[in-house]
Amino acid sequence: MTFGRRRDRTGRLRVGSMALLLCLLILDVFVVPFALAPNSFLVRIARDVLLSLILLSGIAAVSDNRRQCVTVSAAAGAAIMIRSTAWLLPLDRISGLLDVTALLSLAILGAVVGIKVFGTGRATFDRILGAVALYILIGVVWAEAYQLVNSHIPAAYAGMTHESAPHNRATWLYFSFVTLTTVGYGDITPVTHIARSLAILEALIGQLYPAIVLARLVSLHVAADDRGRDAS
Numbered sequence: 001m002t003f004g005r006r007r008d009r010t011g012r013l014r015v016g017s018m019a020l021l022l023c024l025l026i027l028d029v030f031v032v033p034f035a036l037a038p039n040s041f042l043v044r045i046a047r048d049v050l051l052s053l054i055l056l057s058g059i060a061a062v063s064d065n066r067r068q069c070v071t072v073s074a075a076a077g078a079a080i081m082i083r084s085t086a087w088l089l090p091l092d093r094i095s096g097l098l099d100v101t102a103l104l105s106l107a108i109l110g111a112v113v114g115i116k117v118f119g120t121g122r123a124t125f126d127r128i129l130g131a132v133a134l135y136i137l138i139g140v141v142w143a144e145a146y147q148l149v150n151s152h153i154p155a156a157y158a159g160m161t162h163e164s165a166p167h168n169r170a171t172w173l174y175f176s177f178v179t180l181t182t183v184g185y186g187d188i189t190p191v192t193h194i195a196r197s198l199a200i201l202e203a204l205i206g207q208l209y210p211a212i213v214l215a216r217l218v219s220l221h222v223a224a225d226d227r228g229r230d231a232s
Helices: 002-035 041-061 066-086 091-118 125-152 169-180 193-231
Strands: none
Touching (some): 066 091, 125 193
């Protein structure tokens, strides 16, 4: 009975933490960047708080695997510490480091969530939530990469409508998800080789990801049914 209650508690923790991760990602991607003025004091606070909460909820989501938990915790700790320290320093001196740590920590979180989604086991509800969260994380990671490339190569993208657009996170989230879903409005265009390579890779992932996830979840469900029939 004790083992069963512990397993149920672990399962509820996985589902709850994945659901929280997904909700935070939706808030970070679809609400805050477009509701607050770009480069404002409030948007910086919201960005730091949401990134910290996303990473912490990711730690909780993989807490049943010690190696994955330690990996995400290390990346999250470094990112949160650097963002906290940045409030004591001039932003222009450390903005590049903030972008790099955000990119790396979110990429590591995405990789670990991907392992949870595509690993062996049953097609559980937390896997489905994780699959959706991973899809949004892919768009977020590429948005961070686009912004990082543009900060080092100002002419990497054509079609910026005003001077603040290159520094507006909402612009890069918009471009990233337009590319990921292969809508391709064409208002922002990658020009340099690295920008085009990133866009091609994201578009390819956007095409393949739904089919791969669906096939994997169906195969896990079928395998679980087969094991159930064999056991009976």
